[in-house]
Amino acid sequence: MHKSERLFQLVNILKSRRFAITASDLAARLDVSERTIYRDIQHLQSSGVPVAGEAGVGYLITEYDLPPMMFTLEELQALLLGSNMVSAWTDPQLAANAQAAITKINAVLPEKLKQQVDELPYIVPSFSHDKSQQQTTLLLRQAIANKTCIEFHYIDVNQQSTHRIAEPLGLVYWGAKWTLIAYCQLRTDYREFRLDRIQAITPVCKVFVTHPQKNLAHYIELVKAKYQTS
Structure with missing residues (x-):
């Protein structure tokens, strides 16, 4: 790794932290010696970068406007x-x-x-996510951010329609379809709703509250536990 690239990485690490990081930790992350870190810190300080701290205590960058990032x-x-x-x-x-x-x-x-x-080898087609689904996604994202309930009709795998009022918690893309993760008031439990089966969705002016047993992270933990034991 060239010195200039290492210095950029060092600045990015220091800038991203709220608390000081030791020279040994920096050396381990950048795969260099502590002596090299000490020299780099001195170089940054002499160049006007406000690196605070000292050997044996740790280093931190105070408020500082950085130049544009350089990417590989x-x-x-x-x-x-x-x-x-x-x-x-x-x-x-x-x-x-x-x-x-x-x-x-x-x-x-x-x-x-x-x-x-x-010449990137990846192609990202958009034809499977039409304007109707885009608008649904926008409405759901806003409801999730505002913690407001939603009301809709849902067509299940048997083509049966049910009326739902739900508390939207997150949107998950499983690789083929977008899915809404929500707390369903009809079932009083977490439910997954495919966006392409949601119909006539409208926001409800009712704010819901999350807690340790009702949030997206808790749902993900339950899913992980289910698949790890199966």
């Missing part, structure tokens, strides 16, 4: 793939933000990297 090709590929997925499979607002991010990334790429990025 692999990091750019990951960012662009993720942005393309958001653009294709989420709601219009998130899609617009993802496209804006892609535009900004492409605007600062050197020509050599642009060509490599254009």
